[in-house]
Amino acid sequence: MRLLVVEDDARLHERLAGHFRAAGFVVDEAPDGREAAWLASEYPCDIAIVDLGLPDVAGIDLIARWRNDGLAMPILILTARADWQDKVGGLEAGADDYVTKPFYLEEVEARVRALLRRVEGRRSAVADYGPLRIDFSARRVCRGQEELTLTAYEYNTLAYLAHRAGEVISRSELLDHLYDHDSDRDGNVIEQFVARLRRKLDPDGSLTPIETVRGAGYRFTLDRASA
Structure with a gap:
């Protein structure tokens, strides 16, 4: 946040x-x-x-x-x-x-x-994206019955992408969201967060929740289930 x-x-x-x-x-x-x-x-x-x-x-x-x-x-x-x-x-x-x-x-x-x-x-505290469930209030993420262990930065990255599902989010926008405005930022850090998220969210490669849009950024690909 x-x-x-x-x-x-x-x-x-x-x-x-x-x-x-x-x-x-x-x-x-x-x-x-x-x-x-x-x-x-x-x-x-x-x-x-x-x-x-x-x-x-x-x-x-x-x-x-x-x-x-x-x-x-x-x-x-x-x-x-x-x-x-x-x-x-x-x-x-x-x-x-x-x-x-x-x-x-x-x-x-x-x-x-x-x-x-x-x-x-107002945005619904708990949202399902296919087999993924994100509890935005409790800051918990589950895949099926398994609760995933995410760092604060990994969670913040995922939550931001999920709230903007379907949109292409640039690395610079993610950096703005994750870091103080005067921090020494390194765009490679975002790549590391996303790579770790992919391994945790999609260990068998069957889900592909985060897509890299070449030259533009990242897109969360999973649709949010209707209430």
């Missing part, structure tokens, strides 16, 4: 980013609204944490701009303000939930995961 943290307090910013990276998220960071707006447009995220008290663009205005631009990712707002009108204003601008400072990082993570489960629920 790709998370955007928008917080101008450097110490809190570092704590949030570090906590979520340790929890397996890909984290992009912005200290102000202008950089956050750019990051969200260049590196689409699965969820955003936004402080309302930003130094340039107000957090409420940033959220409203994203919603007006059609960005639908869940947004959790952070605020040190006790005034209930600020919380209501953030929610009316398009945020999905809020946490008031000071807070425990575990509480923020719980809220983030609850929002992600809500989104996954």
Whole structure:
């Protein structure tokens, strides 16, 4: 999952980013609204944490701009303000939930995961693709009755391809989804993830769930079963 943290307090910013990276998220960071707006447009995220008290663009205005631009990712707002009108204003601008400072990082993570489960629920948390079953909420993958052991990066690669089944996804798009925007990226790593996924998902070569489209990227070939 790709998370955007928008917080101008450097110490809190570092704590949030570090906590979520340790929890397996890909984290992009912005200290102000202008950089956050750019990051969200260049590196689409699965969820955003936004402080309302930003130094340039107000957090409420940033959220409203994203919603007006059609960005639908869940947004959790952070605020040190006790005034209930600020919380209501953030929610009316398009945020999905809020946490008031000071807070425990575990509480923020719980809220983030609850929002992600809500989104996954709308997309159906469990999906069958032929003999493969992906539980997006529990991050579990089974082939038949066998549960497969995937690394976080392997799972994130598979989930992204499966959600976009039938589409050709370029290596650069997968890199954007899997890594922070300023990470030192190596396209060969994607090839390794895909090769390992193929061996785990299709050990006998009978399924061919991930197709390489020469010069373009990868395509998840299995159709999702109707509910």
